[in-house]
Amino acid sequence: MNxxxxxQHLLITHLRQKGQISLTLPTGIVLDIGVTRExxxxxxxCDDYCWVSTTQDERATFMDQYNLSLQYPGRGxxxxxxxxxxxxxxxxxxx
Numbered sequence: 001m002n003x004x005x006x007x008q009h010l011l012i013t014h015l016r017q018k019g020q021i022s023l024t025l026p027t028g029i030v031l032d033i034g035v036t037r038e039x040x041x042x043x044x045x046c047d048d049y050c051w052v053s054t055t056q057d058e059r060a061t062f063m064d065q066y067n068l069s070l071q072y073p074g075r076g077x078x079x080x081x082x083x084x085x086x087x088x089x090x091x092x093x094x095x
Contacts, residue, residue, distance in 0.1 A: 019045045020036055021033050033052050034050070059073075078090055079091045079093060
C-alpha cells in the first residue's frame, strides 16, 4: 500500500467513526470534510452523503451533492468558457 492509499484509508476510517475532520493546510486554509447531515433528530452520519468546506480569513467555500457556495468580501466576475470536450463551464473570479 503506497502513502496515498494509507492516507485515504485513514481518512475514510476517521470519517466513518467520527463523521468529520478539520485539517489546517500549510497556507492557513482550513479544510473540513464530513459525512454528517442535519436531520430532525440532530446531526447524523450518512453513508450516502459528503460535504467539503474550506475557509481562510473572510473567504469560504462549501460543496456537497446539492450546493456550491462561495462567501467572500469584495466583488466578483463570472466568466463563461468550455473545456477540451466542449462542456460549458462558468468561472467566478473574485478580485
